[in-house]
Amino acid sequence: AGAFYSRECGTGAQFLQCAVGYATSRTDCQPDKLSKSSFWPSKTADVRFGLAHVEASFAGGFFPFLPSVEYHSVMSTAEEMIDKVKEGFSNRIDRPHLRVEVLDEDDVTEQSIESELNLIEVPIHLFEGEYFGYVSEAALANSSRATPEAFVFLHGFNCDLATALGRVAQTFSLGNMAPHIVPFVFSYAGGTELSYFAARSRFADYGPDFASFLEKLSEHFKEVHILAHSCGAEFFMVNWRQICGSLLPSRATERNRHRASRWIKKASCSDAMLEQKMHLATLTMVNPDVLEEKVLELLPEIMEYAEHFTSYNDSNDGALFWSEHCRRAMGWVSGAGCQPQTLFGKSVQSYWMERRADGSRVLECGRDNQLTRIHSLGSLSSSSWRNRNSHEREARLCRPRAEGNTTASLLSRPQIPGDGTIDIIDCSNIEQNVHKLRHNYYMLNTQMVEDVCELVGQRQKACHRTRLCQLNDGNVFSFLSPPEFLQS
DSSP states (O other): OOSEEEEOTTTOOEEEEEEEEEEEEESSSOTTOTTOOOSSOOEEEEEEEEEEEEEEEEESSOOTTOSEEEEEEEESSHHHHHHHHHHHHHTOOOOOOOOOOOOOHHHHHHHHHHOOSOOOOOOOEEOTTOOOEEOOGGGGTTSOOOOOEEEEEEOOSSOOHHHHHHHHHHHHHHHTOOTTEEEEEEEOOOOOTTOHHHHHTTGGGGHHHHHHHHHHHHTTOSEEEEEEETHHHHHHHHTHHHHGGGBOOOGGGSTTOOOOOSBOOOOOHHHHHHSSOBEEEEEEEESOOSBHHHHHHHHHHHTTTOSOEEEEEOTTOHHHHHHHHHHHHHHHHHTSOOOOOOBGGGOOSOEEEEEOTTSOEEEEEGGGGTOOOOOSSTTOOHHHHHHSOHHHHHHHHTOOOSSOOSHHHHHSOOOOOTTSOEEEEEOTTOOTTOOTTOOSOTTTSHHHHHHHHHHHHHOBOGGGOTTEEEOTTSSEEEEOOOOTTOOO
16 A cells, blocks of 8 residues: 555565645644644644655564654645645556455345446356356456545544654555555644643634535545544534535435445445535544544434444543543533543444434434443453453353343344444454553554455445454444463
8 A cells, every 4th residue: 555665674574655645724733843733722724735655664573663754745735735646546556356246136136226337247257166256357358447535534632743644654554455545634733632622622613624625535536435533533523514515415315225235335426427526435433532422413414424334442442531531520620510421432332323114214222222232351451351260251251142042043143233334343352552541553453454444445344344243133343353361
């Protein structure tokens, strides 16, 4: 996923350079000091644009000073910046790939009726006894290559522009992002360690700038993927009603939408041609620092535009733990009351969109439907878990389902509730490349970063991604990852 690859002689350590475009109106992090944040967050009247070439490690020995912005260019307009970034990715021409899904005859008919794309017949050769198909490149000669799609990253609190650019480059390099995904960063003034509430209070000021940036992207792209980390999720929610006008309605709003597909659909050709807007293919939140009540309020409206929503939540996230307590303390100081604050990023319950008889969709929660998630390890540390007696460990690991604990229910395949447009990924038990606060590992833990790239680059839904397993009859998934105390 880089403009060039390099390898250190002797050690075999490998690096690459990734071009990342950015737009920002923050007063700090000026072009000559991209890593310099100010204590008091403030913004400028105009949005400035730039292109950063970020070098990152992805194999062998990881250098501690990488990722790092090695070269940086200021662009006078958004069009110039977008063209430069696309130019850097346009030269990466891969061999054509084909993904095939086996459907029932009725589903094939329904897919053909709904599809507005040109259908191309391709012969697939299957050898007896094998389930892999083979297609010659000549058969795909008339098929079009994947069109470029924009990827917009919204960073969290206490994050300077250089760090945000580095995290995108690290994600693309370590996760081997698909070559047609073009990365951008929209950066707001994230403040520093002690200006958490000051930074959050200015989120709404950046709404017009963010909307304008998306409109500029819509002149060059028809599909956009938005990934928000930590406070970036609240930034997105606060400014949602200012940016939704730049997006096309989701295809999931169609009454007879086919829900069996394992891949997230693209916008229809007719809508893309009639309106100069982008299709929000995926909205992904990682360790989101946003109140659950805010998500429950806005997510039904957001899902009218977002084709698919994924949230990587961690019930053991230390940063979100302190955020909850700081919000509660601030409520007491301001006279609003010392009420418990529940953050969405710590919830590992099922959330899904349910379609009513009249065609409308409502957001459902697992707690309201007796569909709860019970951790096998909970918040226990490795040492305390080992010290528990075997009977207690067995009792926690083998907790029966709320209902229907029969052999048939155990052998039956878990079902996905709702219309399949929401996935919740439980990261609570990940332990590799994880800091004690458990808040910034999304671009270093290989399982998670590769899962994000598979979601964005291949549009693969969670129930079909290779690193995930489904938990109970819900849309909560966890990683196939052993804990660190298991050693051979």
